[in-house]
Amino acid sequence: MDAAARARLIRALAGTVIAHADELTGLDQAIGDGDHGLNMKRGFETVLAEADTLAAQPLPAMLAGIGKTLVMRVGGASGPLYGTLFLTLGKTLPEESGMADAAPALEAAVAAVKARGKSDAGQKTMLDVLVPVLEELKAGGEGLPARLAATAHAAAEATVPMRAVRGRASFLGERSVGHMDPGARSSALMVEAVVTWLEEQA
Template sequence: MDQDFKRRLIGAMADAVIAHAEELTALDSAIGDGDHGLNMKRGFEAVLAEADTIAAKPLPDALKAIGMALVMKVGGASGPLYGTLAMGLGKALPAEPTAAEAAMALARAIEDVKARGKSDAGQKTMLDVLIPVQAAFAANGDDLATRLPAVAAQAADATVPMKAIRGRASFLGERSIGHMDPGARSSSLLVQAICSVFNEA
């Protein structure tokens, strides 16, 4: 995973979030504060502005830098949660991880997100995408970079009939049912972006 590859990963993630900012805002307007798209866009624009500097770092340090940027620039709950995810990955990953090490690191980072958000699977959050993606990643098999985006998209779709238990959407109770969770959607977009770069490698 050389500097150019890390730069392409950063660019793909940022481009995916920025391109879908209006969609994320619309999803969040239905069940939240309506700021998820704008906040995520702001955060990834900040990451993109430092992309060359971040990409020059070893992978663990690059992830920690991304996490810090998201914590500092993304408002609401999303900044701390995505920042925690990235920094957790940075702490758990070696500089040149195997697929098994990456899957284990993602599991540890997800535990950090659970603790930070006091949430778990089935509560209509980003975890409803991250947990099944990690499970599919850990199971390994062929064409991971092709299969994981489909797992993520299906998991995001599965949040539509859920009742929100955590976050701003939980205030709506039954009215949160019938809407996709914006954090689940942004997580799905990021999985798709990361896998697209691996598919091109």
């Protein structure tokens, strides 16, 4: 994977988040404080501005760099969580990594998110997408990329009937039911972006 490919990955991630910022904010207005899209956009705009510098580094360093930028720019709950996700991916992936390294790295990253958020799947958060995606990745096999994207979107949809136990939506109790979790949606969008990028690589 060369710098150009890595830059395309950054653009794919940032592009989908920025393009869906209003939608994410709208979801957060329904059951949160209405800033998820704004937060994520602010962070990924900085990532985008630094895209070439970031992409000049090997993949692990680039991911850690994205994580650091997200921690320092996003704020809110999603900043430390996505920051931790990318930072841990970067720290865990070996310098020369292949598809086989993806599952252990994501496993470590998802564990770090759980620790940071004192949370787990089933609480109507981004983990309700990240955890099933990790399971699918670990399962491996035929047509994995497409299955990952499908899993991510189905998992985000599946947060709609959930009652929130973590995040601001938890203040709503029963009233959190019936809305998609904004962080689940942004996770699904990013998974899809990575998958599309992966397929374009091949």
